[in-house]
Amino acid sequence: MNIVQCKMARVALGWGTRDLARNAGVSPDTVARFERGEQLKDATIPALRTTFEAAGIEFIPENGGGPGVRSSRSQT
Template structure:
């Protein structure tokens, strides 16, 4: 998952930084750091990915393009 995908998924799910952090079990600063391109431990990245997946987001990475899909509201 890229920082861009994280921002796209969070926006599509309607999650604030605080809500995303709570869903992932990490601090708000961790989410903000990752989404701005900063370093993140593999464990924290996994927690973010799991939270977004559990929220219904699906990451796409094909043909040199990345994206996100979410269920219809």
């Protein structure tokens, strides 16, 4: 997961940085630092990604158009 995918996933879920932080068990500052491109502990990015995946986000690898995200759950 890269910075842009993190932001895209938050928007897809309607989450702010505090929502992601609460769900991932990290501080809001940690999320902000990641999205600014700062260094984090090795376990932090996988924790954020796992949180998004549990919420129904799929990460799309770069395939010529750049990496992306999509919701794996139907919107009702």
